[in-house]
Amino acid sequence: MKTKLEMSASITLPAEVGEEHMVVELAKKWGADAIRDSDGTDLSQEMLDLGLQVYSTTCLVRAEQTYPRQHMDQLPQKFLMSDPVTASGRALVIDPMSGFYREKYVLDLKHAADKYWEVINRTTGERVPVSKWKFDPRTGKVTITGTIPFHVYTVSFLVFQVWDTTSMYNHLTNRWDKPRVISVDPYHKECWDHLMAYYDQYLAAHPQTDVVRLTTLAYHFAVDSDQDSVDKFRDWTGYQDTISVPALEDFAKEHGYRLRAEDFVDEGYYNAACRVPSERYLAWMEFIHRFVVKFGKALVDKTHKAGKKTAIFWGDHWIGMEPYLPGFLKMGIDIHVGAAEDGVALRRISDTPGGLVKELRLYPYFFPDVFREGGDPLSESVSNWIKIRRALLRKPVDRLGYGGYLSLALKFPEFVDHVAELCDEFRSFKDNSGGGESLKAPVKVVVLNAWGNWKAWINSFGAPQKFLVKRPDVIQVAGTNLLECLAGLPVEVRFLSFAEVEKSGIPQDVDVIINDGDAETAWSGGRWWANPKVVAKVRQFIHRGGGFIGCRGPSAFQHQGRYFQLADVMGVDKETGRTLQSATVPAMVAAKHFITEDLDGGADFGTRETFVYVCDPATELLAANGLHVMAAAKAYGNGRSVFFGALPYDLTNARLLHRAIFWAAGKEQELRNWFCSNPQTDCAWYPMSQKLVVVNHSAQAQATTVFRGDGKSSKITLKPHASKWLD
C-alpha cells in the first residue's frame, strides 16, 4: 500500500524569502501542506517554522561550486560532431567547435585525441586513419591531409561542459549575472566521495527538512547550443551528456569491445529519441542506468538514515533513473515528482510502477518567461489543467505542486484565484474517488515502438510540429499527437519494445497494439519492421483476433516491395517514389462505420497530404482527401486493423481513437458502459466509492447523455470546464 502524506491538503507551495506573510496566506488559500525552495530561492527560518512540511531541494552534482573549479577534469563530458566540411583540395582544417557555444563547452585536452576522437569521410562513410589527421591543442583545430577533393569530412570530439545546462537556461531567461553553475560527474571516484561527504553535511545542516527533493541525480538531459547560445538540439530523454573517460573504459572492460565516438555522434543525429537505437547504444544506456541507480540508492540510504524522506524530481539531471525500468524502484525513493503540462505528462508520472507517492509539478513555472508584463499564465494553466484532468480520470496522482518565484505569481491575482479552484477540484477528485482508480474497459492496449519502457509516455512529436514557427529553438511539443488522445481513454495502456516482441512475442493479455510515429523513427520502428520474427509475430497476433492501430508511419520501412511492411494487414501503403506509375485501388469513403459514428463535420488530421493509398480492395476507407487516405479500417484473419494518417490531439480525434480501439479489439458492444455521448465530455466510475464523475472539457456549456454500466442512461448539462460528481 502507498504511504500517503496527509490526504486533505496535498499541495506543495514554492516559498521565497521576504514573502513569508504571503506564503501563509497562499498556503491557506490553496490548501498547501508543504513548502519548498526552488532554483534561486531559499527558505528562511521563519518559513521553516510555519508548521508545514518542508521540502528542501538540492541537486548534488551542481550544488557545491568549489570542487568543480578545482577538478575541471571531472566535469560532464560529451561527444560532439563538428559541422560537416567539404574539402576543396588535398588538405583541410576543421575547427570542431565552430557552430557550438564556446561558453558551454571546452575541448578535452586531457585525453588523447587520437584515442577518442574520430575523423570521418562522410562521402564514403570511412574513418580517416589517425596518421592522416592531427589535432593542435594550441589552435583547437584539426588538420586532415590527403583529403579527397569534394568529399565531406567531420571531426567527432570530446568536450567538457563548463556551464550546467539548467544554470545556463536560467541565466539567459532571467538575465542573471551571478556566477555560473558548473556540474560534476560522480562517475569519477574522487567526485563520488566528495558528493557523499557533502551530502552528509547537507543532511546535518537541514534538521527541519522533512523531504529532500533531489533534482535529480547525476546526468542532465541534452540541450546543445549553437555559437550564439541558441538551442540547436534537444533530447529530454537522451544519454548524450553521460560521457566520461573512466565510464568509457569501464564499459570496454565489461563488454569486451570499445564504443566509438561514432556510436555517440551517430552521423550527427546523436541517438535522439526519434532515432531507432543501436544495440551498442542501448548497452551504453543500460550501463549508465545501473550506475545512476547505484548513486541514487547511496543517497536515498543516507536520507532515510537521517530520518527524512526522499523525493525525486523527474527533470534536469534525471538521465539514467528510468522510472519504468526495474532498477528505479531499487533506489527506494519515497516521492516521485514530475512536471506536467498535459495528459501524457500526467500519465508519465501516474503510470510508473511501484507504490511511491506521486506529485505533479504544474506549469506555468513562476518564472519571468511567462509571468511578465503581457504574459498570460491563466490561459496556459487552464489549457494544461483540462488536459491533465482528462487523464487524471484514468490514473490519479497524490499531490500537486508549483515551483519558481512566488512573488511573480502574486502579480497575477486571477491566476492565484484560479489555482485555488484547481486545488479544490483536485482534492474533490481525491476525496470522491475513495482512494482507488476509475473502472477501466476490458481492453488492454500496448504502444509498440523501439523504446518500450525506456521511454514510456514520452510524446513523439513529428515533422509537422517541427515545421511550426513557435520559437527558434526546438522543444518537446506538448499534447500534439495520438498519445495525448490515448492518455484520457478508459483503457489500460502499457509500452512494449520490438526487442521484447522479438524475444517473447506479444503478451497474452494484450487486445490492441498501437504503432504511432513518423516513418523511420524509433516511434514507428524503422528497421525493426524488416525483422522477420517481429513482423510475423505481430501479424500472427492480429490474425488470431488481435487489434492493430497504425498512425503516421506505422510499420514503415522500405523492404521487398512494400513501404508499410504491414500493408497486408492495414490495406494501405505509402507512396515513396517507387509506385508512381501504379494505380491506387479505387475506394469510396464508407458512409457509416462504428469508428466514425460520432464524427460530426469531419476530423482534423493535421495534414492534407498523407501520400498513403489504398492497396487492397478489402480496405474500408473512413476518411480521405482526394486519394490521400486519412483513416481506414480492415479485417485481417480474425483480427482488425485501423490506420490513421495522423491523429493530433483534439476531442474529436480522441473519440475516433476511443472507438477505433474498441472496434479493433472486437468489443464494440462494450463501448457504452460508463460512456458520454458528447465527445466534449467524459465520465469515470469509481468502484471503491461507487461514485461517478462527469466532466466538460470544453469552454462552452455541454449537454451529454451518460451511459452507465447497467445499460441505463441519463442526460446531464455541464457548465464550461465543469466537473460534477454523482452517486
Next chain:
Amino acid sequence: MKTKLEMSASITLPAEVGEEHMVVELAKKWGADAIRDSDGTDLSQEMLDLGLQVYSTTCLVRAEQTYPRQHMDQLPQKFLMSDPVTASGRALVIDPMSGFYREKYVLDLKHAADKYWEVINRTTGERVPVSKWKFDPRTGKVTITGTIPFHVYTVSFLVFQVWDTTSMYNHLTNRWDKPRVISVDPYHKECWDHLMAYYDQYLAAHPQTDVVRLTTLAYHFAVDSDQDSVDKFRDWTGYQDTISVPALEDFAKEHGYRLRAEDFVDEGYYNAACRVPSERYLAWMEFIHRFVVKFGKALVDKTHKAGKKTAIFWGDHWIGMEPYLPGFLKMGIDIHVGAAEDGVALRRISDTPGGLVKELRLYPYFFPDVFREGGDPLSESVSNWIKIRRALLRKPVDRLGYGGYLSLALKFPEFVDHVAELCDEFRSFKDNSGGGESLKAPVKVVVLNAWGNWKAWINSFGAPQKFLVKRPDVIQVAGTNLLECLAGLPVEVRFLSFAEVEKSGIPQDVDVIINDGDAETAWSGGRWWANPKVVAKVRQFIHRGGGFIGCRGPSAFQHQGRYFQLADVMGVDKETGRTLQSATVPAMVAAKHFITEDLDGGADFGTRETFVYVCDPATELLAANGLHVMAAAKAYGNGRSVFFGALPYDLTNARLLHRAIFWAAGKEQELRNWFCSNPQTDCAWYPMSQKLVVVNHSAQAQATTVFRGDGKSSKITLKPHASKWLD
C-alpha cells in the same frame, strides 16, 4: 541538311472512307499536303487519287492476324509478379493470375516454370528453393510447402500476351466488337521471316503510298490491367513487354550471366521509369535496343528499296527505338512523328538528334473519348497548343498532323475553324523563321538523372499528381513540372545520366545542372547520390563556377548524416524523421533577389509542406511557408545553387526558373537580351530571317516591354493568345 517535304503546307490529315468530299474540303481549309489512315480507318482509291501525299500506317507486329493464332508461342511475353500473399500456416497456394486481366494474359505453359519462375519470401527477401514449390498447369496455381507462418510470398511468372495493348484500349474505349488483335514478337526467327515476307507483300500492295508510317516496330510500352481490365500499371517508356525466352537465352550467352525473374519484376515495381535502374536491367534494355534497331533497319531498307520514305510514330510499339541514342539514326528513318500535348512532348520530338523531318501528331485524337456529346476538344486543343507554341519558339518542327476519325472532328465546327487558325499560325512560324532556330542565350543546361538520353524530355510526374483524382487508372500527367517550364526557355538543354558523370564528369560546356524529381526516384537519382565519384564531380563543377538547380528531391538519399547529399551546396536539407529534435537554422525570406524579381503576389509551388529546412546560415531564403522552404539560393565556391520545393508548370514558375538559370550561371546581365518584362508573354529572335516574334500565352490581352539584343526596348500590346511578328 534536312530533307524537307514541301514547306508551305506541312499538315497531315487523317482520312476516312465515306468522307472523301470532307477530306478535300478540310485539306484546303487546314492546308494539308498529306493524308493518312489511322487505327481502324482505311484509305479508299478515291482518296489515294486526291493528289496529296499518302502516308500509309502499318504496325507489322500486329498487322496480320492468322500467323499469331497459329503460333501462340511467339506472342510477346512478360514477367508478372503475383499479389503478395501472407502464409498463415505451413503451406500456401497462390493463384498467380489473381489480380490480372485473364483476357489479356495467359500463363506460359510451354517453358519450364522451375527454370524461369521464382517464388520469393518477401519477408526475408530469400528465394524459395524450387524443391519447395510446384506449379500445377491444370489449375494454374502454385503450391508452396514449408512456408513460415506470417511471412509474405510472391510468385514471379511468365505470361503470353493474347491481346495487344492498343487493340484492347481501342476496343474498350470504342466498345468495338470486332476481333481482338494479337501481336507477335519478331525476336523469334520464324516470326521475323514471316514479318519480312509480309512487309514485302505490303509494299507491293501499296503502290500509291509515298510514306510508310510504322507504328512502330517490335515492342509495346507497358499497360497492365487488373482483373476488371482497369489499368494498374503504366510505363510509356518501359521494357516490361520485351520478354521472350529466346532473347533471355541469347542474353545469357552474350553476357555470361542469366537474368532472373526478379530482375524484371523488381519487387513488384517493374523497373518503372521512376525507379533507379539496375545495371542488369540497363544491360537488358541495351540488348533489346540493339535488336529493335536491327529490325527497324531491315524494314527501312525494304521501304527505301521500294522507292518510299519511312515515317516512324513515337508511340505504341516504340520500345527499344530510343530516339536519343546513336542506334536510332542507324535505322535510316526519314520522318519522325510524335504525339504532343505540351511543350515537353514538342521538345521530345524537336530536340532529337539527326536531320530527320519532324512531325507532331496533335491532341485531341479524333476518338470518342473526347469527341463525344458534351466533350470539349476546342479547350483541350487551345490549352495544348499554347504550351506547344511556347516551346516551339525554342526548337521548331517541320510538320503537324492529326489522327483518328475525321467524321468525329467534323461534328465540332468551332474546333475545325480553330485548327485552321492553328495550322496557319504554325506555317507563319515556319515561314518567318527563315528555316532556322531562334537565338539562344549563352547558357547551357543539362538535366541530370539516372536515365540521361534513355529518357530525354520524358515528363517525371510526382506523388502529388498521382494523388489527384483524375481517372481511376494511371496516366502520364502532362506538363506538370519543371521540365514544362524549361521547355520554353531560351537556353540549350541536354540530358545527362549519373553513369556518364561517373565515367566522364560534367561536359566542359555546361553552365547549369538541373536535378528535378521526387526523392528516391530515377529522376532525382536515389542511390547514385551516395556514389563518391558522382557527388564529388558535381560539387567540383559547382565550386569552380557552375550552377546547380535542385527541385523536389534533389540529391536525396539517406547517407552519412544527410538526406540531401548536396546539403552543403544547397544549404537546405529535408526532415525524414532523423532530425526532429534538431533546430532549423533561423532564416528570413529575402526582401529582394534577382530570382524573385518578377514575382508579383507569390508563386504556387504545388505544395504547402516540403519538410525542407535551412541548414546553413549562408542560405538565402527566397520563399517559405512557415519553416517549410519553398525556394532558396546559395553561393558555393565560385558557383551558385538554387533549390525549389517543387515547380509545377505555370508562367510564374517558368519565369522563376528562367531567372534561376541565369542567376545560377552567374549571367544575370545577359537576361534582358530578347526578353519580355511580362511573364505572360515571350519573344524569340530569329537571326536567319532577322525577325522577332512576341507571343501572349494568356487568355487576356497583355502589355509587355520587349528588350532587344542591343539593350533597347519597346512596349507592345497583344490580344489574348496572339503572336506578332516584328522586323
